[in-house]
Amino acid sequence: MAEDLRDKLGAQHLPLRDQVLAALRTAIINGDYPPGERLTEDRLAEDFGVSRNPVREALRVAEAEGFVVILPRRGAVVASPSSGTIADMFAVRERLEALAARLAAERATAADVAALRALLEQGREATEQQDLRRVAELNTALHLRILQISGNPWLSSIAKALYLHVQWVFRLGAAERAPHSWSEHIQLVDAIESGDGERAEQAALSHLDAASAAAYENAEGGYGAH
Amino acid sequence: MAEDLRDKLGAQHLPLRDQVLAALRTAIINGDYPPGERLTEDRLAEDFGVSRNPVREALRVAEAEGFVVILPRRGAVVASPSSGTIADMFAVRERLEALAARLAAERATAADVAALRALLEQGREATEQQDLRRVAELNTALHLRILQISGNPWLSSIAKALYLHVQWVFRLGAAERAPHSWSEHIQLVDAIESGDGERAEQAALSHLDAASAAAYENAEGGYGAH
């Protein structure tokens, strides 16, 4: 283990706490640590092969990000997103991504649009090949790209965090709606390319509405219950 | 439920890291630690009379919240909000607080409205007495209360974080616009009481537009430059 780390450390020296945080996030999102799971510092330290300090620092950030809940003197547990908070997250996302779409439409360069179109094309191919995992990845990449194009770092980081959480809930649930949503993405990119902020915002809103409906239906079925 | 637990569990013994985080936040917001100021762990540990561990954990969270910037192997410095990010923050706040106003209008109970009215009344008194500091406090309390009434924890926590940052920029700048904005607040509360979500949202938007304009003008004058 020390050998593996040393390679990375020499390269660019990502602090251990950041590596731990990243690993923790993905472990939670992937469901390796299911909601409600108790996360003792010693256990995490051993899982990641580090001492308690980096783990503690990572836990505090994970708490601020809403992935874990820390009870004083009792330790950390993986947060449990309820169907209530799913609706809440989508309500906020709707506003934020609508704003992002508008800003992106107003600010996108030709290169930006080309990048989006490339993602769409890759998505079309992945859809044809029934590669759902890749479709989901590209879905994420597209949304994050639009956020980036919006040029508003606050908007971008907040919406990104929400997006991660929504993904988390999706993984815990079952199906991915990705293939079905692709046509909506095309309309969204078209609107951004047109430079019409209002139109882009409306496209984002209807996309989010559809995604929200699908997610909520999914959650009604009861994630973790089957 | 959380209340019950908090009562039962240790009196209030909030962990040192939380106290440090709170103190650090307010110190930064108040300008005690000006932007660009170097924050070495030892110095903070001494300032707050604790060891380095709680300080480190607080710093990580402060970084996640955007109050400090941490450069690997170089330590933490107080973040420097540029006028660019002021506009970005307001763009996001506008959307979020508009949503909060709408939700609050749809969900506010009579008691909620009474609480808001009480804050308005206190604000009127403070304004008459030219107690600007108190007016600012009540201003904050009112906004946070509306967020709370919205009943969306994501919305509430995100918007609260943004609000704190805006306050930070205000303090660094000069004037408080609070007295002038009070009439807008009254209209906002009226709209919430009416239960008309659309009207509440519009009231919030126009309030935020005015505040944004004032803040931006303020920033143009160059905060820290005079």
Place this chain on the structure above:
DNA sequence: AGATTGTTCTTCGTATACACTTCGTCTGGA
């Protein structure tokens, strides 16, 4: 002068110690 080499400051990570809380279990008494 310009490049190289130390020196120092500080972060980063580890390890350890210990007080205190909480929780589960065990035991003794009604």
Place this chain on the structure above:
DNA sequence: TCCAGACGAAGTGTATACGAAGAACAATCT
């Protein structure tokens, strides 16, 4: 049998010390 309190284990909260490595800056050498 059942309950209450004692007891101990587990785990967090905090402090402290130490070593390694990076960064900044000063001193030295060519």
